[in-house]
Amino acid sequence: MAGGKFFGGIHPKYHKELASAQSIEQMPLPERLIVHFAQNLGAAPKPVVKKGDAVRKGQVIAEPQGFVSVPLHAPTSGSVQAIDLFPHPVGADMPAAVIVPDGKDEWAPGLNAPRNADGFDAEKIKGIIRDAGLVGMGGAAFPTHVKLSPPKEKPIDLLIVNGAECEPYLASDHRLMIERPAEILEGASLFARALGVQQVIVAIEKNKPEAIEAIRSAIVERRGYSLRALDVVYPQGAERQLIFALTGRRVPAGGLPMDVGVLVQNVGTAFAAYEAVHFGRPLIERVVCVTGRGIARPKNIVAKIGTTFNDAIAFCGGQRGESGKVISGGPMMGVAQYSLEAPITKGTSGIVLLTREEVAQFVSDPCIRCGRCVRVCPMLLNPSALSIFVERLRFDDAEAYHVIDCIECGCCAYVCPSRRPMVHHFRRAKAEIRSKAAKAS
Amino acid sequence: MLTAVIALSALALFSSFLLAVVARAFAVPVNPKIEEVEGALPGANCGGCGLPGCSELARRIAEGKADVDACPVGGESVALKLAAIMGKAFEGGAVRKIALVLCNGNDQVAEKRFHYNGVRDCTSAAMLFGGDKACLYGCLGLGTCVGICPFQAMRMLPNGLPAVDPAKCTACGKCVAACPKKIIKLVPIDKRVHILCSSHDKGAKVRKICEVGCIACTKCVKEAPEGAITMHDNLAVVSYDFDIPDAVAACCPMNTIHVRALDGAIERLEEAASVSGGAL
């Protein structure tokens, strides 16, 4: 299949050795869980519990609103202590339910029972996935059942299972592939059945040789499945870049992978699909990589959704050295947190702790038009011109220069010698353009 | 010599005649009022009237589609001139307005939740958890309003709050629209009593995060004339239709209410800010 390296990209230091050898560890129940209602792209589900209610593990505590929405489940049994605004790792205070575990970890009736999925058809699989509250676990948190339901005019012929994990520091997908390859492939096969697709490619970056080996052994019996080892470059795991590298197909600007007949799912999502379909377990916990030089013992933990960063950090030995930044996600596309009471959500793939010395205090300078950013932008944009336009509030010009196509990967800001906060500028431009479009309509 | 004079005169006469004929033959009806109105307008093209430029407003006024006092920058004097041009009656007496930032939480008295090292622009900063200020309704002090003012009427004081220069402010409203927290208001310049807070947080929370925020104790509501100050969701709000006596400001336990002459020189404000360091 054609393909090759996509344009641009950077080669940062990955620091994956901090956590890549740590096998996945189940974190014990913390004293409280802060479960936000808005944990998916699309409409947030509506709460169906109130303060004082008792809940069981896996019980629905919020109902989906519309098609692009998924239910939310209680991560453990206990009681609802409060429903209030709490800091959400994406950058705002949002409503959440505080659940105090009763320690029994009792499942709601009908859940957590193994079953034979051989007879399940596409609709049944998608229904289970929806009811289990599955969203993209790579960080985007887009409802999986919606992704698995492309319109008929866009036939899909290829499913890509994304094990690239291109963000520096993070190793959660890496460990999942080493320790649970069969389950991941089984989840992928469920996706393939739901889509009616024969061809499946598992994509892994070459810096994960153990994972490549594990998947290769597990993939042997499956027909139509193949494994591709990709060159190490950031952002190899971004959808468009991944699709181009594997197949040579270009997703059109403003379009989606389905426009070229491809669908991409994260390995973590595949694993969650396996759990949901074969065991009736809804999405209530996930693998989170707690890493960085600022944590005493880097680990890959299975934490319940709603576990606060504080609790996760304490489980990993606490902070080490002077705290610089605590990032939800990876250092390229994650969000720095101001409150460690922010909880792990369905899309939190990692917590990176940087020490004070590792975080540069800088003042940004004017653009010197060196062109480094243009050379690294994987979306072939002109970040230099875009950032200058946004600085001068020329949002129409920014729109004409396609700022909407920016995937906010951060390559431009990474290479900029003037230390310009370009992704911040572009987010601002996108917000302005969207609000202008909303006002116009 | 004579030939030259005759020749030039002949040429001039001929040209004038030709131009007159052409002008008459190819005449296009044009509303002369548009030019007159445009001449009376300030010509700053600031957009304060909501239209893209003075020419556009001139056209609308001349066609009777806009009021003669539609230009906020021109104010009363221009409105009167336009009324004369258009042959309309215009009652003066509209009080001049000025922009006022309803927050006094400067760097010394208002708590910050984190150290912000991003784009020096309030709208951009507000995208990150609502900004670095603990009070989500407070002024972020990064100067988006200062930058957008077409008349350079605002400047950032060293304590992290903007000040408005009455000599230059035309109440065009650009800063009101630009502020991401929406805490800048256009108020009558002759009113002296102002509640410099926009926080709807409950009193207990306000006490924790700001020394000069409104805690909704309602003392001012009772002190002021009936209806002059009303409570809106944990915030006391002044109604500028009333005349509030200066003494009301003293009753506020948090120093949120200020007596301030908005038409005072901006240098006095800067001086006061640097001397007191805290609330003005």
Next chain:
Amino acid sequence: MKTLILIIVSAVFVNNFVLSRFLGICPFLGVSKRIKTAAGMSAAVIFVMTMASAATWLFYEYILVPFNLVYLQTVTFILVIAALVQVVETVLLKKSPTLYRALGIYLPLITTNCAVLGVAVLNIQKEYNLVETTVFGFGAAVGFGFAMMIFSGIRERMELCDTPVPLRGTAIGLVTAGLLSLAFMGFTGLVKQ
């Protein structure tokens, strides 16, 4: 034919009216802030200069020379140009409002433009015939437009730069124009004068 081509090349590159002869600097600096307005201005200049060249040549050949009034050349040329432009503007406003909106507003700017008078006088100096005159007028205007388009493109980009406050606006524009002139000196010798 060869002469005509050489006339055009000479007028556009070698002896560019703005960058080599330094005529028409006023609209060059004034209307070149945006590429769009520069394009409108260039079109208007081409229109006027070509017609003015022909008109003044005819006036010179059939009125000034026979009546021995050659010494009135400068004054009468200005008169002819002004009247011509005014007539064109009036007719244009009536006949084609769209075209008027595109370049009509620039026409008064061209009336007293020294470049138009310059081309008219140069035609006489070089003793061109009518065809050569018209072509020269056209070429001169094309050169003018060429220089304006380059200049306005640079100026639009410079708006995105952090120019030091004392140099902002016209000052840096003049520096740029000077550098452009230097660049155009490279064409010297291309056409034998």
